[in-house]
Amino acid sequence: MSVPLSILDLAIIDEGRTARDSFQASVELAQLAERLGYRRIWYAEHHNMPTIASSATSVLISHIAAHTERIRLGAGGVMLPNHSPLTIAEQFGTLETLYPGRIDLGLGRAPGSDQKTFRALRRDPMSADSFPQDVLELQGYLTGESRIPGVDATPGKGTNVPLYILGSSLFGARLAAALGLPYSFASHFAPQALQDAVALYRRDFKPSAQLQEPYVIAGVNVLAADTEEQAQAEFLHTRRRRVAQLLGRDRTFTDEEADQILKSPAGLQIEQMVRYSAVGTPDQVREYLDWFSGHAQADELIVASQASSHQAWLHSYELLAQAMELTAA
Numbered sequence: 001m002s003v004p005l006s007i008l009d010l011a012i013i014d015e016g017r018t019a020r021d022s023f024q025a026s027v028e029l030a031q032l033a034e035r036l037g038y039r040r041i042w043y044a045e046h047h048n049m050p051t052i053a054s055s056a057t058s059v060l061i062s063h064i065a066a067h068t069e070r071i072r073l074g075a076g077g078v079m080l081p082n083h084s085p086l087t088i089a090e091q092f093g094t095l096e097t098l099y100p101g102r103i104d105l106g107l108g109r110a111p112g113s114d115q116k117t118f119r120a121l122r123r124d125p126m127s128a129d130s131f132p133q134d135v136l137e138l139q140g141y142l143t144g145e146s147r148i149p150g151v152d153a154t155p156g157k158g159t160n161v162p163l164y165i166l167g168s169s170l171f172g173a174r175l176a177a178a179l180g181l182p183y184s185f186a187s188h189f190a191p192q193a194l195q196d197a198v199a200l201y202r203r204d205f206k207p208s209a210q211l212q213e214p215y216v217i218a219g220v221n222v223l224a225a226d227t228e229e230q231a232q233a234e235f236l237h238t239r240r241r242r243v244a245q246l247l248g249r250d251r252t253f254t255d256e257e258a259d260q261i262l263k264s265p266a267g268l269q270i271e272q273m274v275r276y277s278a279v280g281t282p283d284q285v286r287e288y289l290d291w292f293s294g295h296a297q298a299d300e301l302i303v304a305s306q307a308s309s310h311q312a313w314l315h316s317y318e319l320l321a322q323a324m325e326l327t328a329a
Helices: 019-036 057-066 085-098 115-120 127-143 170-179 194-204 228-247 255-262 265-273 282-295 310-323
Strands: 005-008 040-043 072-079 103-108 163-167 183-185 216-224 277-280 300-304
Touching: 005 310, 019 040, 019 057, 019 310, 040 057, 040 103, 057 072, 057 085, 072 163, 085 103, 085 127, 103 127, 127 163, 127 170, 163 170, 170 183, 170 194, 183 194, 194 216, 216 228, 216 282, 216 310, 228 255, 228 265, 228 277, 228 310, 255 265, 277 282, 282 300, 282 310
Parallel strands: 005 040, 005 300, 040 072, 072 103, 103 163, 163 183, 183 216, 216 277, 216 300
Antiparallel strands: none
């Protein structure tokens, strides 16, 4: 294959299941991905979402790391304005100390929540404005060159945990380019600015101690199945789940209700979110991803997947690894 393949594990809590079930599923996926040859798995910080179990991102990473041996693990990402840079440096410095050479730290500036949760997190409404300065402060703790005299991260100092800037707009692209950091674009759910953001990042990139050449990771949805009909059925399930996740916080929808919503203006927005989706047989998925990696000018793809069952979810990743000719560990 032309580019490495990684996984964004959404840590979904399926209907009728618990957060503990979700964690066990994530362990199984990580062990499978390690055997199949995926490069890394990332987990994203979300809050007050009853269907997503990755709110305590660093704790989940540690749990997965303890049950795997080699695969890289990280945050994709930590919403840095929700935290002090020192706290995140200590958390990820601890992870790197426990699991050396395996930890990534992707950073975003979104709330990862709604406005009520924003307040519950004690987040300052202006905190996103200091995101660039907070990234530099965090980087200083991890490299052992603290920007606050007399304050070091222990553990953390000198661990050099690699940083990644996450984004879905030109802001993140500019920041990643200016700081000489790798850039991960959230095209799996916010595809609109993909090409403009990547072009800007590559044009304005300035080499740094961490990275000499620009490096782009692009997100893409993938659902592979033994037949195209099975894959399309799973993809419909995914879109129905998006309806529930985005519009159904206080209620559930029947399949018929979800399908009606998907035909409405709100549903068209959901359809737009999943514009970049590889759905079908292994050959169809490979053909799409070969096209998408060029379209996104990506050095690496990070794939997200939801399915109607645990077995279908894992099988999709197995078929994807076969289609993309990953090298088993």
